[in-house]
Amino acid sequence: MDNSKIFVCSLPWSITSDSLRELFSVYGEITEAIVISDRDTGRSKGFGFVTFAQEADMQKALEMDGKEVEGRSIVVNKAQPKTGGDRKPFRRQR
Numbered sequence: 001m002d003n004s005k006i007f008v009c010s011l012p013w014s015i016t017s018d019s020l021r022e023l024f025s026v027y028g029e030i031t032e033a034i035v036i037s038d039r040d041t042g043r044s045k046g047f048g049f050v051t052f053a054q055e056a057d058m059q060k061a062l063e064m065d066g067k068e069v070e071g072r073s074i075v076v077n078k079a080q081p082k083t084g085g086d087r088k089p090f091r092r093q094r
Contacts, residue, residue, distance in 0.1 A: 028060065
């Protein structure tokens with residue numbers, strides 16, 4: 001897991017990957033900013049990830065936790081590795 005990546009949720013539906021990058025760019029150089037969208041509708045799922053070039057910049061960006069963006073209080077945390085879980089692959093009934 002990248003030590004300079006944050007998870008951002010409770011995003012306003014209007015936020016795009018570009019506007020997410022712009023929102024956090026004040027904290028340092030960003031290598032990637034992505035808002036996760038529904039694969040069927042293309043609509044934002046209300047969360048995303050921002051990866052900074054430097055871990056120190058990521059630490060500064062954590063102060064955005066609880067800040068209001070377009071009327072919504074966003075949640076900002078250090079990204080955690082995805083756990084395997086016990087999800088089973090989808091199988092169509094025949």
